[in-house]
Amino acid sequence: MREISYVEAIREALRQEMERDERVIVMGEDVGRYGGIFKVTSGLWEQFGDERVRDTPISEAAITGVAVGAAATGLRPVAELMFMDFVTIAMDQLVNQGAKMRYMFGGKAKVPMVLRTNMGAGRSSAAQHSQSLQAWVAHVPGLKVVMPSDPYDAKGLLISAIRDDNPVVYLEHKFLYPVKSHVPEEIYTVPIGRAEVKRAGRDVTIVATSMMVRKALKVAEILSKEGIEIEVVDPRTLSPLDKETIARSVMKTGRAIVSDEGCTSYGVGAEIAAVIMEEAFDYLDAPVRRVCAPDVPIPFSPALEKMVTISEAELIAAVREIV
Amino acid sequence: MREISYVEAIREALRQEMERDERVIVMGEDVGRYGGIFKVTSGLWEQFGDERVRDTPISEAAITGVAVGAAATGLRPVAELMFMDFVTIAMDQLVNQGAKMRYMFGGKAKVPMVLRTNMGAGRSSAAQHSQSLQAWVAHVPGLKVVMPSDPYDAKGLLISAIRDDNPVVYLEHKFLYPVKSHVPEEIYTVPIGRAEVKRAGRDVTIVATSMMVRKALKVAEILSKEGIEIEVVDPRTLSPLDKETIARSVMKTGRAIVSDEGCTSYGVGAEIAAVIMEEAFDYLDAPVRRVCAPDVPIPFSPALEKMVTISEAELIAAVREIV
Amino acid sequence: MDDSLDRVKLKEMLKKMLEIRHFEEQVNDLYRKGIMPGLAHLYNGEEAVAVGACSALAQDDYITSTHRGHGHLIAKGGRLKFMMAEILGKKTGYCKGKGGSMHIADFDLGILGANGIVGGGFAIAVGAALSSRLLGQGRVTVCFFGDGATNQGSFHESVNLASVWKLPVVFVCENNLYGISVAQSRHQAIKDIAVRAQAYGIPGVIVDGMDVLAVYGEVKKAVDRAREGGGPTLVECKTYRFGGHHVGDPGNGIVYRTKEEMDEWKERCPIRRMQGYLLEKGVMTQQEIDEMEEEVIKEVQEAVDFAVNSPFPDPEELTEDLYA
Amino acid sequence: MDDSLDRVKLKEMLKKMLEIRHFEEQVNDLYRKGIMPGLAHLYNGEEAVAVGACSALAQDDYITSTHRGHGHLIAKGGRLKFMMAEILGKKTGYCKGKGGSMHIADFDLGILGANGIVGGGFAIAVGAALSSRLLGQGRVTVCFFGDGATNQGSFHESVNLASVWKLPVVFVCENNLYGISVAQSRHQAIKDIAVRAQAYGIPGVIVDGMDVLAVYGEVKKAVDRAREGGGPTLVECKTYRFGGHHVGDPGNGIVYRTKEEMDEWKERCPIRRMQGYLLEKGVMTQQEIDEMEEEVIKEVQEAVDFAVNSPFPDPEELTEDLYA
Numbered sequence A, B: 001m002r003e004i005s006y007v008e009a010i011r012e013a014l015r016q017e018m019e020r021d022e023r024v025i026v027m028g029e030d031v032g033r034y035g036g037i038f039k040v041t042s043g044l045w046e047q048f049g050d051e052r053v054r055d056t057p058i059s060e061a062a063i064t065g066v067a068v069g070a071a072a073t074g075l076r077p078v079a080e081l082m083f084m085d086f087v088t089i090a091m092d093q094l095v096n097q098g099a100k101m102r103y104m105f106g107g108k109a110k111v112p113m114v115l116r117t118n119m120g121a122g123r124s125s126a127a128q129h130s131q132s133l134q135a136w137v138a139h140v141p142g143l144k145v146v147m148p149s150d151p152y153d154a155k156g157l158l159i160s161a162i163r164d165d166n167p168v169v170y171l172e173h174k175f176l177y178p179v180k181s182h183v184p185e186e187i188y189t190v191p192i193g194r195a196e197v198k199r200a201g202r203d204v205t206i207v208a209t210s211m212m213v214r215k216a217l218k219v220a221e222i223l224s225k226e227g228i229e230i231e232v233v234d235p236r237t238l239s240p241l242d243k244e245t246i247a248r249s250v251m252k253t254g255r256a257i258v259s260d261e262g263c264t265s266y267g268v269g270a271e272i273a274a275v276i277m278e279e280a281f282d283y284l285d286a287p288v289r290r291v292c293a294p295d296v297p298i299p300f301s302p303a304l305e306k307m308v309t310i311s312e313a314e315l316i317a318a319v320r321e322i323v
Numbered sequence C, D: 001m002d003d004s005l006d007r008v009k010l011k012e013m014l015k016k017m018l019e020i021r022h023f024e025e026q027v028n029d030l031y032r033k034g035i036m037p038g039l040a041h042l043y044n045g046e047e048a049v050a051v052g053a054c055s056a057l058a059q060d061d062y063i064t065s066t067h068r069g070h071g072h073l074i075a076k077g078g079r080l081k082f083m084m085a086e087i088l089g090k091k092t093g094y095c096k097g098k099g100g101s102m103h104i105a106d107f108d109l110g111i112l113g114a115n116g117i118v119g120g121g122f123a124i125a126v127g128a129a130l131s132s133r134l135l136g137q138g139r140v141t142v143c144f145f146g147d148g149a150t151n152q153g154s155f156h157e158s159v160n161l162a163s164v165w166k167l168p169v170v171f172v173c174e175n176n177l178y179g180i181s182v183a184q185s186r187h188q189a190i191k192d193i194a195v196r197a198q199a200y201g202i203p204g205v206i207v208d209g210m211d212v213l214a215v216y217g218e219v220k221k222a223v224d225r226a227r228e229g230g231g232p233t234l235v236e237c238k239t240y241r242f243g244g245h246h247v248g249d250p251g252n253g254i255v256y257r258t259k260e261e262m263d264e265w266k267e268r269c270p271i272r273r274m275q276g277y278l279l280e281k282g283v284m285t286q287q288e289i290d291e292m293e294e295e296v297i298k299e300v301q302e303a304v305d306f307a308v309n310s311p312f313p314d315p316e317e318l319t320e321d322l323y324a
Ligand SMILES: Cc1ncc(C[n+]2csc(CCOP(=O)(O)OP(=O)(O)O)c2C)c(N)n1
Pocket: B029, B058, B060, B082, B086, B089, C041, C067, C068, C116, C117, C118, C119, C145, C146, C147, C148, C149, C150, C174, C176, C178, C179, C180, C245
């Protein structure tokens, strides 16, 4: 079975969709000859040329808004923001224009665009290059939000996102880029809006996003040796959220931990915890525990930054608290 | 006892603080001679002149960023965004600059600014002039977020916000502007970070924000006649959230409803519901119910818009479901 | 007189301007009567800009519009009755009542939407131009916006991008001297917005926005240039809104404008001017003009009747049209 | 030679440039050795801009800086050891290790911070200028930024606001011809960024950014003008970064730049040029210059030692410094 990395999987999805559909284009800062600063688009410019792989000026609002306008008029743009922190500059275009256009116009428009960017701290990049702002975009009706946690999902979800007729925010994780796993060479899709049980277990459910899925799987492995069987549920899509799969798991285990790298307060963990309470209250043996990032900006110094990137030890401690 | 309206209370707070402290200035679109489109700043330009009451170009990012820079260098600016929907344009300045400056600089800076704006639908202003995006700003460490629900709190919280050495997002509600209640003429403060029990009751807690507090109080009145005693808790501040007061109430009543006008998913209701579960799980007789806005953009037509502005009837129905 | 303008087209231009004027008067009326929900930003006085510019476009060319959008939409061919129904929040409106005055679109006519965000249309226009280029469609986009909007960052980013990519888009500025209450001299330190073109290495031209033929002429040149691959142009039209910022603005904006200024501009009414021109050139007689105006009044009244008599959307429509 | 520059000041300018150069070389070295966490954007080659501009400022004047900020900070008087400690993430750094290379500030020296957001400093600079005016302080702000940053909306909004409010701020553009890998000709359709001044009705000047005295001269004029209430100026400095976009950029940016271009610009080294000038004018002898360089090397080494030997922050500091 062929193994490729997460970054290669994303690139392959882009390449295969661009080969299949001329309307798919890529645009963003340094995505052309430079191949993107995380090398995601490496090689695409050589294959598809200047017109379809477009270096932009440093203008995040325009990048996003141009993608909206292009999507509404027949292209299927995949725009890249170099870091998720920069979505702050593009929120009007994304939220007031892209997300609402179809609804405001009574269904007259469709906006088949993908906004790719990456979240996650841990690279000593400090407060403006490390944020995990997924809760913001997931709060916006009209957007879809996906967060692949492994190379297989990365490829399949990106292909789904490109083919989706709605604006999709596609969130990559900086530390997943080098991670390898089995990825079929042929084109396939992973459906948007469908969670996946990444590991079955009977004692505790960990609902984890992105990089936290990997960590939860490791923790499950470790604790399994002690006889604690953890079920790891990866929502994969934050919006629309697959409440059924999450609830079904918690109904079985009776205990849940939610782990996401955004700040805890008003974050993704809150929504998933609330959903679990709403859907599985009578099954809960303990309150849902949130294991998310502390409510501070990301500090530069590795000595401090390691405290905001959630460790396996923290997950283990949380499991022990509630079992 | 003197009664004045919410809009007058805000204006009085601005006036009194500007009289007291020369460093307090007001800036925003049409806030000068025009007095702001909701007339909040009416009369201030006449009293304080061009230099301290500044009409700006239509440049929300610059308005916010200039306030950050001015605050960091000795002024205490109160900047207005005409509608909260426009904070989308200013998120970088607010979140990456204003909120993080102090932390990034190791405590070297302080940013005593207030960003005033208004939320709430119901005026047939459609999807880009009606949003309630408080969940976004409450998710950002470094910001404080307040939402006064009556004229008394409006004045006291604004004075606190102006005197606070941190960036405070001050959220007004369009439908509260004309509402009157007792407001002392003298200067007083309402502490940031302190919730208030607006009505005591033993059967159900409704944690409500802004306009929803008023509606919850009316519902409490109505249901009291049936013998259902509702406790209405107004967090007043979303960040930092007064978890104790909320939890104490739910420990007493055992049942809770959270009502906020933002979209339900990944909204304020999720956080407060999660907090209640974390702090008072063993006291809960039913899952916390969220009575927040449906996950759609705000439609223009009154026929549809009335379905997204939460009615007293919806609150009543929610209460009946859980008692 | 521009050679590309035959008599039919000239008459059509007058008719469109009349449609806008009467349409807006009805909107104002419906507001005063409490029939129209919310507010609306009227186009009275600026008719020459929308009509001049859109007359330079083909049916499948694109426009992006603004909060003050009725004029642009009518000029680009928008159907009065669907517009009016939308403005009243009716199910039969262009957007099924979900959009209202600030969010009307008709993609079939290349109308990519009015916009409630000042500056919200710039990047969308550039995106449409990018589509046209990559799909080889030869469509040109006209992006309308006000003087106030030229201070938004999105103006700068979008014009820069369009210029460096040489995209087929024409930026048409309606400089009506105010952004709500703030006079141009208080929101920017320049008099001619056209100079901003220099910041992007593109042509910038100034035109009398009260003269529909002048607007047509300059925009036509810019559209031709764009279509031939010459890239964007910034066309500044000096104009004036006769009413207040919106229907609820007290005294038609007397709080921040002098009566003299308002009167002076009203003297330069673009419709009267075009009528004078058509009479002088013998294209129309006074009687024909009067008949045309009667007809327009009737059409607008029909639109009002259609709108007033249309039903509101049904509750279940709330969650429709969100996702494709 | 500018009369306002005495021998002491001239020597100081050279010294600052040397400090920057050697500081950056050490940073690069610490990166290669794996001692520096993260990345850093070095200022080598652009020393004349920061030093020329900051030499025109008083101690209590303000600057805002960028991701490529070390040079600005040193030129404005930043202490090498606190900077280096910050860059290594140490408790003794300017920001207690919380900021790192892209977020160093020293408010006592008027340094309002480097910035990780391209274009993040514009509005902050204008805000500082507003404070200075309203508090009657007579302080001027110099806002540094790159060519790439001039395409951000915040550039436009901020310069527009500063110009219409006539605030005491000088916009100093470091046009080093690239934003990461994208050459200026591919990110904007103009050659001289100074022309953008016309969009705001302010003066725009072009200066050789490899000539510290030329930069000083133009910025000094602009600062004087600003201080006297004349409003902002846009000063474009043509310059070049000798290294890659950051310490990890392969081959010093050879992926998108030619060796010829790089060599050509290195020939114009601003430090060598200033040295030649000082020798020629008899301000310094070669021996004095060598001694100065020795001293700088020693100072920088002391800063490195201080930083390397400093402790990391303690865990409880994580939640400190968030709210005042
Ligand atoms: C981003 C944003 N900021 C502010 C507003 C409020 N607003 C609506 S129209 C307007 C004035 C626009 O001025 P201009 O661009 O000159 O257009 P005009 O109204 O004169 O046609 C303002 C400030 C808005 N709708 N969107």
